[in-house]
Amino acid sequence: MQCPRDGIDLIEEHLHGIEVDHCPTCNGRWLDHHELDELEATKASDEERRGMVQYAQRESELKCPVCGEVMLAFNYRAYDLELDTCEQEHGFWLDAGEAGEVRDVVDERVRGLERAASAEESWGKFLDNLGSGGGGGMWSGLRGFFGGRRR
Numbered sequence: 816m817q818c819p820r821d822g823i824d825l826i827e828e829h830l831h832g833i834e835v836d837h838c839p840t841c842n843g844r845w846l847d848h849h850e851l852d853e854l855e856a857t858k859a860s861d862e863e864r865r866g867m868v869q870y871a872q873r874e875s876e877l878k879c880p881v882c883g884e885v886m887l888a889f890n891y892r893a894y895d896l897e898l899d900t901c902e903q904e905h906g907f908w909l910d911a912g913e914a915g916e917v918r919d920v921v922d923e924r925v926r927g928l929e930r931a932a933s934a935e936e937s938w939g940k941f942l943d944n945l946g947s948g949g950g951g952g953m954w955s956g957l958r959g960f961f962g963g964r965r966r
């Protein structure tokens with residue numbers, strides 16, 4: 816397989832235990848379609864990955880090294896990180912540095928979700944404590960609102 820940027824033969828390498836094809840000239844990397852999922856899976860569970868979306872698709876200046884079709888450039892999982900992908904699902908092209916950035920982005924996303932989950936949990940406990948005083952009114956209304964979202 817050849818680099819879509821400069822046509823140099825790609826070299827197989829292992830990145831976090833996942834096989835990728837690496838260009839020795841521009842340091843770009845080609846991942847098979849499922850390999851990007853595996854790269855993510857090293858960090859995020861299925862549930863955490865759900866809801867991450869790709870958007871801002873447009874035509875890339877690069878061609879798929881597998882089929883030669885013009886690829887699509889898209890912003891990865893709602894972050895400002897641009898990747899190129901083949902519409903035939905042959906794989907993804909990551910320019911130099913982006914493989915590391917994908918993991919950073921996933922790390923950050925997972926941390927954000929953990930923070931959100933624990934914040935909601937402690938807020939719910941706070942309201943439970945207040946409610947046990949026998950209050951009512953606003954607090955029971957709020958508890959009803961949050962209670963509907965818990966478990």
Ligand SMILES: [Zn+2]
Nearest residue numbers: 818821838841
């Ligand atoms: Zn290259």
Ligand SMILES: [Zn+2]
Nearest residue numbers: 879882901905
């Ligand atoms: Zn292709």
